[in-house]
Amino acid sequence: MGVNITTPGPSCHSSHCLNSSSSLSFFTTPTMEKANVMEAKDGTLAVASAFTGYQEAVQDRDHKFLSKAVEEAYKGVECGDGGPFGAVVVHNDEIVVSCHNMVLRDTDPTAHAEVTAIREACKKMNQIELSDCEIYTSCEPCPMCFGAIHLSRIKRLVYGAKAEAAIAIGFDDFIADALRGTGFYQKSHLEIKKADGNEAVIAEQVFEKTKAKFTMY
Numbered sequence: 001m002g003v004n005i006t007t008p009g010p011s012c013h014s015s016h017c018l019n020s021s022s023s024l025s026f027f028t029t030p031t032m033e034k035a036n037v038m039e040a041k042d043g044t045l046a047v048a049s050a051f052t053g054y055q056e057a058v059q060d061r062d063h064k065f066l067s068k069a070v071e072e073a074y075k076g077v078e079c080g081d082g083g084p085f086g087a088v089v090v091h092n093d094e095i096v097v098s099c100h101n102m103v104l105r106d107t108d109p110t111a112h113a114e115v116t117a118i119r120e121a122c123k124k125m126n127q128i129e130l131s132d133c134e135i136y137t138s139c140e141p142c143p144m145c146f147g148a149i150h151l152s153r154i155k156r157l158v159y160g161a162k163a164e165a166a167i168a169i170g171f172d173d174f175i176a177d178a179l180r181g182t183g184f185y186q187k188s189h190l191e192i193k194k195a196d197g198n199e200a201v202i203a204e205q206v207f208e209k210t211k212a213k214f215t216m217y
């Protein structure tokens, strides 16, 4: 996804990909009932459970990590690093890495937020698979990123904005091909959750709010 930053934001001194060792305390649920994965009308998957309390806890936890991914999406544009996309890898309720799109900064069309996050998380954890990790992405992952998520064996994906929100401001509609149409996700043992309600709105606003800060080529 190539973009030209026309109005770079304030200087960004922080690392493109923050390794977090802070102990974020997110509450865990005492009853970790296995959630059912259900297919929604739009073809995406949602998590369902018979236990309302469990679902609320999952929702609250997901909201916190997804908010971080959305924050990264804004940061990437402000820093002039790339497009408005963020990704966070979580292990045992703690953020391992929090990254954003680095396509411009690295002059690398593959430096999407998810790929960058997976690379950094593997490096940090010194392992080539992340089967005990989850990934939170501000937007529905493109096929390349979904492939990376699959190959890293990440167990769970939660995303905020649907691909159409990015496509609406000019990003390649290639994005929408990862979770739909290919049937690829069905072969991966991965729980996929699309955020809904306010969480989704916040994630989708990223594109409208950043579109003036860069132009597509």
Ligand SMILES: [Zn+2]
Residues within 6 Å of the ligand: 112, 113, 114, 141, 142, 143, 144, 145, 146
């Ligand atoms: Zn991607």
